[in-house]
Structure formats: structure tokens, C-alpha cells
Amino acid sequence: xxxxxxxxxxxxxxxxxxxxxxxxVAAGAIGYxxxxxxxxxxxxxxxxxxxxxxxxxxxxxxxxxxxxxxNRADTLETALKALGGMENFIKKGDRVLLKVNAAFAxxxxxxxxxxxxxxxxxxxxxxxxxxxSVCVTDNPINDPVSCFGLTGxxxxxxxxxxxxxxxxxxxxxxxxxxxxxxxxxxxxLYEPFKDINKVIGIAPVKDHHRSGASMxxxxxxxxxxxxxxxxxxxxxxxxxxxxxxxxxxxxxxxxTTSMMTNGPTGGSLSDLKQTNTMIVxxxxxxxxxxxxxxxxxxxxxxxxIAKAEAKGVxxxxxxxxxxxxxxx
Amino acid sequence: MxxxxxxxxxxxxxxxxxxxxxxxxxxxxxxxxxxxxxxxxLYIETIGLPAERIPGTQKTSTGIPLFPTPKGxxxxxxxxxxxxxxxxxxxxxxxxxxxxxxxxRLQTQRFxxxxxxxxxLEAFIYDMGTGQNAxxxxxxQRREGSESLNLTQYSYRTxxxxxxxxxxxxxxxxxxxxxxxxxxxxxxxSKAFIDTFQVETKSVSEENLFPxxxxxxxxxxMISSDAxxxxxxxxxxxxxxxxxxAEVMAFLSHRKxxxxxxxxxxxYQEFLIAFGGRHIEIDLPIAGAKMVxxxxxxxxxxxxxxxxxxxxxxxxxxxxxxxxxxxxxxLEQNQY
Numbered sequence: 001x002x003x004x005x006x007x008x009x010x011x012x013x014x015x016x017x018x019x020x021x022x023x024x025v026a027a028g029a030i031g032y033x034x035x036x037x038x039x040x041x042x043x044x045x046x047x048x049x050x051x052x053x054x055x056x057x058x059x060x061x062x063x064x065x066x067x068x069x070x071n072r073a074d075t076l077e078t079a080l081k082a083l084g085g086m087e088n089f090i091k092k093g094d095r096v097l098l099k100v101n102a103a104f105a106x107x108x109x110x111x112x113x114x115x116x117x118x119x120x121x122x123x124x125x126x127x128x129x130x131x132x133s134v135c136v137t138d139n140p141i142n143d144p145v146s147c148f149g150l151t152g153x154x155x156x157x158x159x160x161x162x163x164x165x166x167x168x169x170x171x172x173x174x175x176x177x178x179x180x181x182x183x184x185x186x187x188x189l190y191e192p193f194k195d196i197n198k199v200i201g202i203a204p205v206k207d208h209h210r211s212g213a214s215m216x217x218x219x220x221x222x223x224x225x226x227x228x229x230x231x232x233x234x235x236x237x238x239x240x241x242x243x244x245x246x247x248x249x250x251x252x253x254x255x256t257t258s259m260m261t262n263g264p265t266g267g268s269l270s271d272l273k274q275t276n277t278m279i280v281x282x283x284x285x286x287x288x289x290x291x292x293x294x295x296x297x298x299x300x301x302x303x304x305i306a307k308a309e310a311k312g313v314x315x316x317x318x319x320x321x322x323x324x325x326x327x328x
Numbered sequence: 329m330x331x332x333x334x335x336x337x338x339x340x341x342x343x344x345x346x347x348x349x350x351x352x353x354x355x356x357x358x359x360x361x362x363x364x365x366x367x368x369x370l371y372i373e374t375i376g377l378p379a380e381r382i383p384g385t386q387k388t389s390t391g392i393p394l395f396p397t398p399k400g401x402x403x404x405x406x407x408x409x410x411x412x413x414x415x416x417x418x419x420x421x422x423x424x425x426x427x428x429x430x431x432x433r434l435q436t437q438r439f440x441x442x443x444x445x446x447x448x449l450e451a452f453i454y455d456m457g458t459g460q461n462a463x464x465x466x467x468x469q470r471r472e473g474s475e476s477l478n479l480t481q482y483s484y485r486t487x488x489x490x491x492x493x494x495x496x497x498x499x500x501x502x503x504x505x506x507x508x509x510x511x512x513x514x515x516x517x518s519k520a521f522i523d524t525f526q527v528e529t530k531s532v533s534e535e536n537l538f539p540x541x542x543x544x545x546x547x548x549x550m551i552s553s554d555a556x557x558x559x560x561x562x563x564x565x566x567x568x569x570x571x572x573x574a575e576v577m578a579f580l581s582h583r584k585x586x587x588x589x590x591x592x593x594x595x596y597q598e599f600l601i602a603f604g605g606r607h608i609e610i611d612l613p614i615a616g617a618k619m620v621x622x623x624x625x626x627x628x629x630x631x632x633x634x635x636x637x638x639x640x641x642x643x644x645x646x647x648x649x650x651x652x653x654x655x656x657x658x659l660e661q662n663q664y
Contacts, residue, residue, distance in 0.1 A: 014340050014347075021347040028354040035361065103420060105438075105450075107504040109488070141420045146405065146438075150448075150504075210421035229416040232424070262469050265419050267502045268486040270471040 050173045050190050054247040055199040056282065057089065062314065064281035064323040066290065072117045072256050074328055075278035079252075080125065082324040083280060089250050092130030095196040098122060098162065099248075101203050101219050102138040102153050104265060105146035111257045112266050113147070114202045116156030118254060122200060123160035134160075137192040138222040139167035165192045172225040175245070182234060183241045187225035198249040201284065205255040205275065205291045207263030211235040212302045214264045215291040216251045216284045217243040217313075239304035243284060243313045253279040253287045255294045285314030286321055397439065398520035401513055404438040404448055425468070426454060429552040430461035441513045449510070451517055452500040459530050460550065460563075462498040466491065467549035476546065479518050481531060484546075490514040495527025537635075537662060538567040538578060539654045555579070556640065558599050560592060571647045578655050580637040589631040590616070596636070597629050612649060614656045619648065628652035632659040 065082035067075040080086050090096060100114035108115055123134045136157045140147035144166045148154040157164050165171070171191035177183045193199070203219035210232050211218055220242035221228070231238040255277035262271045275294045279287050285308050292299045299305045299316055309316045397403050408418070411433050416423035418434060426434075432455040440448045456462040466482055469491075474484040483492035487506035492499050501517055503510035535548055547568035555564035556579075564581040583589040597618045601607065605622035612619075617630035626648035629638040637655055642648035 010340060014343055017347050018343065021351050024354050025350055028357060031358075032361075106502070109504075109506065110502070141417060208421050209425055214421075229414075229423070232416065232421060235421070261471075262422070264421050267500060268471050268474075268489040269506050270473055270486045 049176045049185060050188070051175060051177070052188070052190070052193050052245055052247075053197075055197065055249045056247045057249060060088070060282060062281070062283040062286070062321050064279065064283060064286050064290075064318060064321045066323050066325045067278045067280075067328060068276050068326070069278070069328040070256065070274070070276050071328075072115055072254065072278065073121050075256065075276075076118060076121050076252065076280065077125070078326055078328055079278050079280035082326060085129075086125040087129040089200075090126050090129050090131050090198055092132075094126070094131045094198045096126045096131050096134045096198045096200065097192055097196045098134065098136045098157075099199060099201045099219065099222070099246075100136055100138050100153055101214075101222060102144075102147045102151050103141045103222060105140075105142045105150045106265070106267075107150060108152045109269065110266050111204050111259050111272055112206065112264065113151040114153060114204060115254060115256070116152035118202050118252060119153055119156040119162065120160045122202065122252070123157065123162040127161060131198075133196075134162040135165050135192060135196065136162050137165040137167070137189065139189050139225060140222065167225070177241055177245055180241050180244075182231060182238050183245060188245075189223045189225060199246065201246070201248045201251040203251075203253055204257075204259070205253060205294050206259040206266070207261055207271075207295060209263060211239060211304060213288070213292060213295055213297060215288045216253050217288050217304060217308060220246045236302075236304040236307055240307035240311055240313075243304075243308040244311050248284065249282070251281060251284045251287050253291050255279060255291060258294045260295060281321070281323070283314035283318075283321060285309050285316055286318035286323075289316040290318045290323075396520075396524075398516050400442055400516050401439040402442045404440045407435055407437040410434040410436070426456070426465055428554075429464040430457045431455075432457045439513070439517065441509075445509065447503060447505050447507075447510055447513070449501055449503040449513055449517070451521075452502070453521070454498040454500075456496055456498050458496050459493065459528075460532065461552070462493045462496055463532050464550040464552045465498050466493050468551065470546060470549070474546075477515075479515070480522065481529065483518070485511065485514070490518060492518060493529075494522050494525065495529050497521075497525070497527070532565075534565040534580060534582070537580060537658055538565075539658045541654075542569045542571055544568040544570055544575070555581075558596055560595060569651055571644075571651065574643050574647060576642045576647050576651050577640050578638070578651055579640060580635050580655070580659070583634050583636060586631070586633055589634055589636045593618075593629050593631040593636045593638075596638075600627060600629075608645075610649065612652060614652060617652060617656075619645075630656065632656060635659055 063083050065079040067079040069075040098119060100119060102113050104112045106112045119136060126134045148164055154164050167189050171189055172187040173190035174185045175183060175188040176185050201216055201219055203216045206214040208214040217239050255275045257272050258275040259266045259271055260273045277294060279290055281287050285305060289299050289305055292302055305316050410418050412427055412431055415426060415431060415434060418436060435453045436450060438448055438450045456465060471486050474486050477483040477485055480492050480494050488503045488510060490501045499518065499521060501514045503514060538548060549566050551564045553562045555561035564579055566577050566579045569576045569578060583592060597620060600620045600622050605620040608619040608621050610619045614630045617628055620627045626642045626645050627638060627640045628648050637659065639648045639651045
């Protein structure tokens with residue numbers, strides 16, 4: 001009789017199974033109850049998501065100039081003159097921000113970063129036409145002090161009277177772009193943009209292992225904070241979104257020396273080619289479309305160009321802007 | 329009584345099925361939900377911080393150099409360590425190249441020559457896990473027109489930089505100037521590294537499987553993954569040949585079994601056809617060899633023992649056939 005009692009009956013098994021199942025379902029239901037498919041909201045001190053202002057000059061038509069020559073200072077000045085001079089873009093009292101590419105702590109000769117000579121020339125030209133202040137910023141890949149120092153950008157800025165803004169923690173604010181898939185409540189180097197009214201992007205022409213090229217639009221990547229390397233998995237879309245986020249006054253694409261291989265870091269002079277071209281304009285898509293040719297690439301090899309164009313950022317058909325082409 | 333028991337038995341069966349179904353449904357739900365990736369979880373604690381301030385992406389300064397600073401150099405910065413999680417904090421988009429080749433860790437440090445010059449250099453020591461992985465990143469980045477060195481079997485310099493493989497390490501030393509003066513500290517550093525680390529060094533065995541005549545010097549490369557855009561192609565060795573005025577590429581890759589090599593050869597051929605290639609009838613003395621015309625170039629694909637091999641990007645059909653036969657014969661000589 002005792003033996004019979006110890007037997008685990010089918011009924012008991014089912015009851016226990018039902019209880020176990022109910023527990024699992026309940027645990028799953030509780031998990032589902034807590035699951036939130038949306039991104040967590042900002043913390044109390046970050047409630048206000050910011051958006052960068054539009055720094056373009058609406059009354060100006062899209063313009064572009066392409067100047068061929070070996071000397072950066074000369075080609076840059078000539079390219080600006082061809083567009084009516086710096087006074088066409090910077091007015092008396094303007095507060096200007098130069099967004100450079102200071103990504104790596106490498107010497108200027110490797111062309112992995114914005115050449116310091118361009119920082120000097122642009123700063124001086126801005127002051128010459130009456131700018132009230134000129135600042136220089138970037139959030140580099142390597143440590144910022146070494147990057148600004150070893151690239152020569154800090155010294156160039158300092159000698160021309162521009163102030164370098166290092167990407168300190170408190171300068172980042174969460175940004176959510178309308179219709180964006182990636183830049184949602186993401187930290188962006190916002191503070192340097194807060195009190196300025198003109199932005200000039202200055203980028204070198206480089207090969208890039210992930211995106212195919214790093215030029216004007218990819219240069220805005222240096223405004224992102226946080227664990228931005230996760231965006232490398234969707235590099236073309238993040239570049240597109242960055243291009244929609246920043247509406248610069250002017251862009252400068254330096255193709256004097258282009259990094260043809262092993263980008264974006266390069267490392268050897270043999271990665272470089274003298275392409276002797278300076279591109280200045282107000283259309284960042286057009287500038288990059290032209291730059292693709294300097295890298296011996298077709299724009300179809302750089303999908304972010306078509307994506308940015310489709311978003312209305314600019315035109316990939318740079319010829320439609322009737323660019324002024326000069327050689328010096 | 330018997331009927332009641334039977335009824336109960338049916339009821340219990342249905343109940344069992346219901347419970348099991350519920351359990352399976354719950355399990356499936358959990359399984360599917362765990363694929364829903366929410367990047368916000370990653371950054372919620374780091375919002376507002378630049379990359380270098382974020383745990384996990386922080387550059388770790390050990391304060392201990394990997395080996396003593398060579399005489400004649402003074403350190404300009406502390407050593408920095410990077411792993412697979414934060415490699416891109418140092419080399420940005422190029423990280424993928426290393427990660428796909430088996431990267432383990434990177435140590436970097438900047439040095440200065442202890443003379444009065446402004447020359448500085450930065451050493452990048454990549455631990456790639458194996459010599460073959462190191463060869464992959466070394467060979468795919470090899471600079472044209474560089475000068476071979478005798479420091480190790482695989483070493484060369486350019487105007488401002490020095491690159492070498494030592495065992496499973498890949499070294500890059502970049503100088504801030506392009507000059508003969510820059511070479512001396514770069515060599516100094518390299519020799520100190522080689523002397524300090526007595527590691528096993530091996531030749532890349534596949535090197536001997538490419539026929540030597542007409543082979544372009546230093547053209548052998550190893551592609552770790554997604555070779556030629558085909559996601560099943562990994563560990564593929566390539567060599568460039570100069571046939572007449574044209575350059576043609578030969579390739580080979582060792583597989584675990586003969587069957588795998590045969591199957592992969594067939595799959596690669598189908599991949600080319602799927603992307604617009606056209607099968608060409610050929611009569612080659614290579615069993616199972618296939619030729620595909622794609623984008624006005626010719627490719628030959630075959631397998632020999634454990635190897636899948638072939639020729640690609642030949643402008644001339646005869647060049648493709650000629651090089652394929654030479655490669656096949658070489659594999660046969662080596663008894664594969």
C-alpha cells in the first residue's frame with residue numbers, strides 16, 4: 001500500500017507539469033511586461049535633446065570651385081576668390097567654427113588629418129573679413145591632446161588666433177534627428193556649435209577601409225560621442241544621417257595629397273598620391289562626388305553619396321553646379 | 329468506469345499537448361526576442377561621454393612597456409593597449425581588416441630619438457595569434473615600391489615607415505619624417521623587439537606552391553575572409569603574375585578535405601555565374617577545371633587534393649589557361 005502511494009501518477013505528473021508551465025509562462029509574461037522596444041528615455045539632466053542649427057546661407061546658390069595646384073594656401077585662396085571671396089560667406093561679427101579632421105595623432109605629412117596650413121589660412125581669412133571669433137574642434141579617434149598637437153592643428157590654430165575646443169565630456173548633448181534610424185538620442189559634440197553662426201568643414205581626401213572613402217561627409221563622424229564604433233556596421237547610413245545633421249556654411253575638400261590605399265590611417269608616404277586639387281563649395285555631396293574621382297573611384301562605389309543625395313542634402317552631379325575650374 | 333478513465337485519459341493527453349505547446353511557444357518567444365538588438369542598452373550609461381572616457385573603450389595604459397625602451401630612444405607616451413572591443417578607437421575603420429584576420433591585441437607607444445632632432449616615431453605591435461594571421465595583414469597592406477629588409481623573413485621599409493612580421497606579431501613603425509635618419513631608430517626598435525621576443529618563426533608554406541617564373545616579387549597575399557566578394561572564401565592566398573604586358577592573379581586555398589575543396593570550387597563557380605558570369609567550354613589537362621567569362625575577364629577554377637585553386641582577372645583567355653596549368657602542375661609536383 002505504501003508502495004502504491006509513492007508511485008508518481010500520470011495525473012500528478014500533469015498537474016506538476018501544468019504548474020511548471022504556468023510558472024514559465026508567468027516568468028515570460030513578466031519579462032514581456034517589462035520589455036521596452038524603445039530606447040530608454042534621457043536621464044533627468046539630459047531631458048532636452050538638441051539639434052544643430054542650419055549654418056548654410058539660404059540666399060546663396062549651391063556653388064563649387066575646383067583649383068588645381070600644389071600649394072595648399074594658394075589653391076585654397078584662389079578657390080575662395082572664385083566663389084566671390086570669403087566675404088561672401090563670413091560677415092563682420094560672425095562666430096566661426098572650423099570642423100577639422102584631427103582623428104589620429106599622426107604627422108601632417110601622412111595626410112590622415114586636416115593639414116594645419118588650411119587651418120591657418122582659413123582662420124586668417126575669417127578674421128580678415130571681420131569674424132569676431134574662430135574656433136577649431138573635433139572629437140578624435142585617439143586622445144585629443146596628442147591628436148591636436150601632433151597633427152600641427154593646435155599650433156596652426158593658435159598662431160592664427162583661433163581657439164581649439166577639446167571634446168570634453170560636458171560638451172556633448174544627446175541628439176535625435178527627425179526620421180533617423182541611427183542618430184537617436186545619441187551624444188553629439190554640441191556645445192562648440194551653440195554660440196557660433198558659421199561652420200566650415202575641412203577634410204582631406206582619403207581611402208577608408210570600411211566606407212570606401214573619408215571626405216567631407218565622413219568628417220562629421222568626428223562629432224559623435226559614445227561608442228560610435230558600432231556605427232561602422234552601418235557606415236553608409238550613418239554618413240548619410242550625419243550629412244543631414246550638419247548644414248555647413250562652406251566645405252573645403254583638400255585633395256592636394258590623397259590617401260589612395262590603407263586608409264583611413266595610412267602610415268606610409270607610399271599610401272599617398274599627389275592629386276593637387278582643392279575643392280571648395282557649399283554642397284557637401286557634390287564635393288565628395290568630385291573627390292571620389294581623385295581616389296580613382298566611381299561614386300557608385302561610395303553608396304553614402306547616393307543616399308545623401310536622395311535625402312536632399314545635395315547633388316552627386318557636381319557638374320550641374322557649373323563648378324569654376326582653375327589651375328595655378 | 330472504463331469509459332470515464334478513457335475520457336480522463338484523452339483529457340490528460342490534450343492537457344499535456346496544451347502545456348507543451350505553451351512551453352514551446354514561450355521558448356520560441358524568448359529565443360526570438362533575444363535577437364532584438366537595442367543599441368540604447370549599450371550607451372545608456374555612457375551617454376554624453378566621448379569615447380575615451382567610456383569603460384570598455386578606454387585605452388588601457390599599463391604603465392609597463394612590453395619590453396625595455398631601446399637605447400637611443402626615449403618614450404614620448406605611455407604604452408597603450410587595445411583589444412578587439414576597442415581597436416577601432418586607435419585605427420578607426422581599419423579595425424575590420426585586423427579583426428577579420430584573427431587580431432588578439434595591439435600595443436602602441438610613441439618614442440623620440442634622444443638626439444636633438446624633432447623626429448618621433450610610433451610603434452604598433454599587433455599580436456595576431458598566428459604567423460599566418462600576421463602574414464595576412466602584412467601582405468594585404470604591403471606598399472608598392474617598398475624596399476625589402478633583412479630584419480626578418482617578411483620585412484620592408486618605405487620612406488617613413490618600417491613593417492615586419494616576427495612570429496605571430498605584426499609590427500608597424502611610423503616615423504614623423506621621411507628621411508634616412510628616421511631609418512636608424514626604426515631599425516633600432518625592430519631589432520630590440522626581435523631580440524627580446526624569441527618566438528617561433530615559420531615561412532608561409534603556400535608561398536612555395538605558386539610557380540616562380542613570371543611571378544611579381546612580393547606579390548603573395550593572404551586574404552582572411554570574403555575573398556573576391558565570396559563569403560565562403562577564407563584563408564585564400566593570391567599571387568600576381570606578369571604574362572606579357574598583362575597582370576594575372578593566381579589563387580589557392582587549403583581546405584580540410586578533398587571533398588570540401590571540390591564542393592567549394594563548384595560553389596565559387598556558381599557564385600560567379602550568379603553575378604553575371606558565363607560558362608566557357610575549355611579543354612584543359614586539369615580534371616574538373618571550369619572557365620568563367622565575367623566582366624570581360626576570364627577565371628579558371630579547379631580543385632587538386634585539399635586545395636581549391638585557380639586564376640582570375642585574366643584579360644586573355646590563353647593567359648588564364650596557361651597559368652592554371654602551371655599552378656596545377658606545381659600542386660601536383662608537391663604531391664597534393
